[in-house]
Amino acid sequence: MTAIDDFFSIIPAGGAGSRLWPLSRADAPKFLHDLTGSGKTLLRATYDRVVPLSGPGRTMVVTGRAHRSAVEAQIPELDDASIVLEADPRDSTVAIALAAAILRRREPDVIVGSFAADHVIHDERAFRRAVLEAAAAARAGFIATIGITPTEPAIGFGYIRAGEPTGIADAPHAAAVSAFVEKPSAEVARQYLAGGHHLWNAGMFIARADVLLAELAIGEPELAAQIEELAEAWDEPARRGPAVDRLWPQLKKIAIDYAVAEPAAERGRLVVVPGDFDWDDVGDFSAVAKLHNGGRRGRLAILGSEGTVLADSASGIVVSQSKRIISVVGIQDVVIVDTPDALLVTTTDNAQRVKQVVDAVRRSGNADAL
Amino acid sequence: MTAIDDFFSIIPAGGAGSRLWPLSRADAPKFLHDLTGSGKTLLRATYDRVVPLSGPGRTMVVTGRAHRSAVEAQIPELDDASIVLEADPRDSTVAIALAAAILRRREPDVIVGSFAADHVIHDERAFRRAVLEAAAAARAGFIATIGITPTEPAIGFGYIRAGEPTGIADAPHAAAVSAFVEKPSAEVARQYLAGGHHLWNAGMFIARADVLLAELAIGEPELAAQIEELAEAWDEPARRGPAVDRLWPQLKKIAIDYAVAEPAAERGRLVVVPGDFDWDDVGDFSAVAKLHNGGRRGRLAILGSEGTVLADSASGIVVSQSKRIISVVGIQDVVIVDTPDALLVTTTDNAQRVKQVVDAVRRSGNADAL
Numbered sequence: 001m002t003a004i005d006d007f008f009s010i011i012p013a014g015g016a017g018s019r020l021w022p023l024s025r026a027d028a029p030k031f032l033h034d035l036t037g038s039g040k041t042l043l044r045a046t047y048d049r050v051v052p053l054s055g056p057g058r059t060m061v062v063t064g065r066a067h068r069s070a071v072e073a074q075i076p077e078l079d080d081a082s083i084v085l086e087a088d089p090r091d092s093t094v095a096i097a098l099a100a101a102i103l104r105r106r107e108p109d110v111i112v113g114s115f116a117a118d119h120v121i122h123d124e125r126a127f128r129r130a131v132l133e134a135a136a137a138a139r140a141g142f143i144a145t146i147g148i149t150p151t152e153p154a155i156g157f158g159y160i161r162a163g164e165p166t167g168i169a170d171a172p173h174a175a176a177v178s179a180f181v182e183k184p185s186a187e188v189a190r191q192y193l194a195g196g197h198h199l200w201n202a203g204m205f206i207a208r209a210d211v212l213l214a215e216l217a218i219g220e221p222e223l224a225a226q227i228e229e230l231a232e233a234w235d236e237p238a239r240r241g242p243a244v245d246r247l248w249p250q251l252k253k254i255a256i257d258y259a260v261a262e263p264a265a266e267r268g269r270l271v272v273v274p275g276d277f278d279w280d281d282v283g284d285f286s287a288v289a290k291l292h293n294g295g296r297r298g299r300l301a302i303l304g305s306e307g308t309v310l311a312d313s314a315s316g317i318v319v320s321q322s323k324r325i326i327s328v329v330g331i332q333d334v335v336i337v338d339t340p341d342a343l344l345v346t347t348t349d350n351a352q353r354v355k356q357v358v359d360a361v362r363r364s365g366n367a368d369a370l
Numbered sequence: 371m372t373a374i375d376d377f378f379s380i381i382p383a384g385g386a387g388s389r390l391w392p393l394s395r396a397d398a399p400k401f402l403h404d405l406t407g408s409g410k411t412l413l414r415a416t417y418d419r420v421v422p423l424s425g426p427g428r429t430m431v432v433t434g435r436a437h438r439s440a441v442e443a444q445i446p447e448l449d450d451a452s453i454v455l456e457a458d459p460r461d462s463t464v465a466i467a468l469a470a471a472i473l474r475r476r477e478p479d480v481i482v483g484s485f486a487a488d489h490v491i492h493d494e495r496a497f498r499r500a501v502l503e504a505a506a507a508a509r510a511g512f513i514a515t516i517g518i519t520p521t522e523p524a525i526g527f528g529y530i531r532a533g534e535p536t537g538i539a540d541a542p543h544a545a546a547v548s549a550f551v552e553k554p555s556a557e558v559a560r561q562y563l564a565g566g567h568h569l570w571n572a573g574m575f576i577a578r579a580d581v582l583l584a585e586l587a588i589g590e591p592e593l594a595a596q597i598e599e600l601a602e603a604w605d606e607p608a609r610r611g612p613a614v615d616r617l618w619p620q621l622k623k624i625a626i627d628y629a630v631a632e633p634a635a636e637r638g639r640l641v642v643v644p645g646d647f648d649w650d651d652v653g654d655f656s657a658v659a660k661l662h663n664g665g666r667r668g669r670l671a672i673l674g675s676e677g678t679v680l681a682d683s684a685s686g687i688v689v690s691q692s693k694r695i696i697s698v699v700g701i702q703d704v705v706i707v708d709t710p711d712a713l714l715v716t717t718t719d720n721a722q723r724v725k726q727v728v729d730a731v732r733r734s735g736n737a738d739a740l
Contacts, residue, residue: 022695310730312723325392325712325739327727330720331704338713342695343706345715350700353682357697360680369695 003055004135006111008103011046012095013063013071013117014086018358018370019284019351022342023303023319026370031117032070035282037294037303042282043117044074049124050115053131060084060103061117062095081235087248093259094227094251096205097216101231104209111138113206114256119281120291126277133273134206136170143207143215143264144174146275147199153189156283156352158182158201158257160272168271177265177272180257199272202279205256211269212260219263223252284351285335289317300328316348342369371498373425374505376481378473381416382465383433383441383487384456388728389654389721392712393673393689396740401487402440405652407664407673412652413487414444419494420485423501430454430473431487432465451605457614461623463593463630466575467586471601474579481508483576484626489651490661496647503643504576506540513577513585513634514544516645517569523559526653526722528552528571528627536641547635547642550627569642572649575626581639582630589633593622654721655705659687670698686718712739 017030024030031043038045043061050059056077062084063071072078084099096114103110113131121127134144147160163178180201184192192198205212217224226247233239264270280287288303295302299315309318310327316334320326326338335351337344342361346354361369387400394400401413408415413431420429426447432454433441442448454469466484473480483501491497504514517530533548550571554562562568575582587594596617603609634640650657658673665672669685679688680697686704690696696708705721707714712731716724731740 022697308736310727310734312726312730313720324710325731325734325736327392327712327714327716327731329714329716329723329727331715331717334701334715336713336715340694342697343708343713344697344699345701345704345706346697346699347701350683353699356682357680357699360682361695361697364680364695366678366695 003058004053004111004132006107006109006139007054007058007135008107008110008112009050009054009059010096010099010103010112010114011043011050011059011061011117012092012099012114013043013061013067014089014092014095015116015118017118019354020282020288021337021354021358021361022339022344022369023321023337027066028070029067029118030282032067032074035288035303036120036291037301041074042120043071046115046117046119047075049121049127050113052124053113053128057082060099062086062099063117064089084234087244089253090248090251091253092203092256093216093220093223093254096256097213097224097227097260098230100207100209100212101227102234104213105231105235108210110209111135111206112209112212113204115204116281119202119279121277121279123277127275130273130275130277131206133171133173134204137166137168137174137271137273138207138211140168140171141208141211142166142168142174142271143205143212143260143269144171144271144273145177145261146202146204146206147272148202148275148277148279150193150198150200153186153193154200155183155186155189157281159184159192159198160201161198162272162274166271171271171273174271174273176268177270180262180265199274200279201257202275202281203257205261215260215264215269218267220252220254220259223254223259226251284354285317285319285337285346286348286351288319289335289348292317371422373428374423374481374502376477376479376509377424377428377505378477378480378482379420379424379429380466380469380473380482380484381413381420381429381431381487382462382469382484383413383431383437384459384462384465385486385488387488389724390652390658391707391724391728391731392709392714392739393691393707397436398440399437399488400652402437402444405658405673406490406661411444412490413441416485416487416489417445419491419497420483422494423483423498427452430469432456432469433487434459454604457618459623460618460621462573462626463586463590463624464597464621466626467583467594467597467630468600470577470579470582471597472604474583475601475605478580480579481505481576482579482582483574485574486651489572489649491647491649493647496645500643500645500647501576503541503543504574507536507538507544507641507643508577508581510538510541511578511581512536512538512544512641513575513582513630513639514541514641514643515547515576515631516572516574517642518572518645518647518649520563520568520570523556523563524570525553525556525559527651529554529562529568530571530642531568532642532644538641541641541643544641544643546638547640550632550635569644570649571627572645572651573627575631585630585634585639588637590622590624590629593624593629596621654724655687655689655707655716656718656721658689659705659718662687
């Protein structure tokens with residue numbers, strides 16, 4: 001398997017994963033956990049998945065300063081030039097566009113592909129096929145996204161409506177994007193699945209760095225200029241610090257979907273390549289229970305210390321991070337997350353509500369546990 | 371309220387309460403917990419309930435050596451002569467008959483009443499009325515038990531079938547006992563409730579000490595002789611130790627229902643007085659959830675540290691003994707018992723199965739947590 005020419009992977013490693021509290025914490029966010037029982041954290045699994053695409057030494061991780069040592073421990077292969085440390089989180093546009101701008105200065109024709117640090121994909125061959133097509137579309141001057149062919153009427157994901165084929169060389173499945181759609185109702189999701197024109201928005205973007213930045217400059221000229229200024233100073237240690245101190249607090253927090261993808265789609269500059277592979281953003285414990293492929297007691301998935309979990313007629317998931325004995329008796333579809341300072345008990349059906357719990361914990365004056 | 375003449379209360383304080391694990395432990399059994407949110411342990415509440423019946427200084431507690439200091443801390447009023455320490459548990463016949471034999475030596479005509487340390491009764495006036503009748507029957511030479519008028523077709527209790535009235539003076543409601551019945555099926559329990567002849571067996575026995583011991587001697591002559599020998603030595607410190615060392619290991623483990631009550635019933639020596647009061651033996655966490663009258667978050671009962679429990683659309687019970695944050699989201703009839711070294715999660719419907727968990731914990735090599 002050879003790497004894609006001129007390709008560089010960007011892994012934005014941010015996001016609190018608050019629906020995965022109390023496992024995911026400010027100091028141990030989702031991407032630093034092994035949520036599938038693979039033996040690798042999501043970050044490491046993402047890195048291992050993209051390295052064959054871009055080649056050794058051609059992956060950049062963007063993360064918060066607080067996570068530097070954890071990220072380096074996960075990916076010792078990263079050198080200083082391959083980690084972009086954010087002073088504080090500024091949403092996905094800053095993370096991806098800053099990395100792209102830094103890389104473009106080092107390598108003007110570079111094609112960048114951005115892949116979140118906390119998603120799960122198992123079918124790496126199909127993933128690679130989709131990225132190859134997306135890279136071909138990027139080489140032709142488009143911004144390409146990969147839309148996942150849906151397998152169920154999911155209401156937890158956004159959708160992309162695919163339009164006409166584009167006829168781009170080496171990207172036979174690339175289609176124009178006719179619309180981005182926010183998380184739909186169950187009824188609408190069923191229509192999408194039946195219609196066959198909608199794909200899950202997996203937040204993967206592949207583009208020439210200069211094209212991506214040019215598109216950003218059209219809709220968000222001030223942010224684009226600030227990012228270029230940061231990138232210009234980035235590789236000179238004496239200039240980087242002052243530039244960050246001056247510019248970072250001004251950077252607009254905006255998702256790349258709004259700042260780049262949707263405007264580019266309206267101008268016909270965005271194409272979508274269908275991805276026929278399994279994909280999940282592991283958004284809540286219901287997803288973790290489904291994806292987990294590690295320890296089990298009957299129908300109960302166990303993440304963490306297996307030896308101390310006893311189950312009798314139970315199903316669902318137990319996350320065992322304290323060293324306590326956990327006994328689960330006659331309860332179905334349960335979610336138990338046992339950590340040294342916080343315990344969550346809910347059901348897989350209520351997994352989305354955990355985000356509200358985090359707000360309640362904050363209001364209760366126990367923010368230390370977040 | 372005056373005490374009953376010649377009456378002495380015995381409180382057997384034993385029993386692991388293994389259906390209440392991991393709250394109830396070998397070193398902190400059920401009777402040492404406040405399971406109702408009253409602010410008192412079950413033992414202290416029992417003591418406070420019987421003192422008005424027997425009068426100050428006329429209550430004897432029978433417990434294991436390991437619980438001596440905990441019992442004394444709960445009932446500082448007890449002097450050394452009022453605590454019988456068991457070398458190891460020998461079931462209810464030894465506990466009650468030994469106390470009776472010791473008391474008879476001190477006071478030949480004493481009437482004893484035995485009341486478990488871990489039952490809950492709120493209506494103390496109705497309780498007192500029943501004990502008064504039972505004491506009258508005891509004075510007439512019978513062994514009396516109090517049977518609780520059932521309020522639901524419970525399958526967790528044994529039943530007593532009441533027969534003909536006895537005509538004993540001052541015990542107008544006392545009836546002969548025509549049968550003891552083990553825990554019935556739901557269908558049979560419904561028939562009992564409808565029929566009106568069955569009462570719950572609450573394990574309360576009231577008798578002259580000499581009558582109780584004479585009945586024991588008929589069915590279990592060897593055990594009765596051993597108990598008399600122990601009692602004979604009990605109040606002489608120099609003799610007590612050697613007698614215990616020699617006799618205790620030989621004492622037969624048998625419930626007083628089998629050793630005394632059922633044989634006495636067959637000989638027409640046992641009467642039952644109906645008790646029209648609330649009563650529960652708090653046999654499992656379902657009972658705790660029902661009886662608990664302390665902290666709440668909506669429909670979730672909270673035993674222990676309330677401040678760290680957050681609930682959203684949850685019902686059932688949380689026992690919070692660690693200092694962790696406990697968040698319960700969208701789960702009904704749940705039982706969560708959170709202790710520093712063990713966590714139980716089940717439902718009120720499965721509360722009876724917790725006893726099997728204890729066996730599983732023992733087999734798993736974690737007996738320290740029992």
